[in-house]
Amino acid sequence: MTLRSVSVGLVLGTALLSLAAQPGRNPSHLTFSLVRGSVGHVPSQTGGAMSDAPSTVLSFTGKNENRTLVVSDSRGDYTAVLQPGHWCVLAYDIKTGNVISLDSRQLQCVEVMAGKDVRLDVMLGNIR
Numbered sequence: 001m002t003l004r005s006v007s008v009g010l011v012l013g014t015a016l017l018s019l020a021a022q023p024g025r026n027p028s029h030l031t032f033s034l035v036r037g038s039v040g041h042v043p044s045q046t047g048g049a050m051s052d053a054p055s056t057v058l059s060f061t062g063k064n065e066n067r068t069l070v071v072s073d074s075r076g077d078y079t080a081v082l083q084p085g086h087w088c089v090l091a092y093d094i095k096t097g098n099v100i101s102l103d104s105r106q107l108q109c110v111e112v113m114a115g116k117d118v119r120l121d122v123m124l125g126n127i128r
Contacts, residue, residue, distance in 0.1 A: 031114045035060070035080040037121040039072040039091065042103045052076035053124055056100065057092040078122075084114045091124055101125035 039058065040050035056072045062085050071094065072078040088109040091100040102108060103123035110120050 032081050032083050033112050033115060034117045035082055035087070035110065035112060035120055036117065037078060037119050039076045039078060039122045040124065042105075042123045042125070050121075050123065053091075053100075053122075055094045056122075056124070057094050057097075058122060059090045059092060060087045061090070062087050082112045084112050086111055089120070089122060091122060 039053040039056045041053055042050055053076045054072055054074045058070050058078060060068045060080055060082060068080055068082060070078050070080045086109060091102060092098065093100055103125055106123045107120065110118055112118060
């Protein structure tokens, strides 16, 4: 079992437990999709490669203010388990909890549809 499969299992397990733990809710069916991608810093010069941003906390917030947190792995990859709806992303430093600015070209919100996985790479502000 790889670290990546353990991370995905933990994310899925955490999402399912948080839904099951809500009072009065014990769904017999759960509708969700996976949002996957990489998190990295964008270089200030054009043509440079994005550098990995391991252990970055991503916060996905839905229209009803529900929030799901995920952490990128050692390569900057992440998987979020989200229910259908409109979700917007912010990035945070795992050590300080401070917001990390997103690159000006970054798509900040995504529509999640049932059964349709989405790829969303998260570009963090320029590094110099």
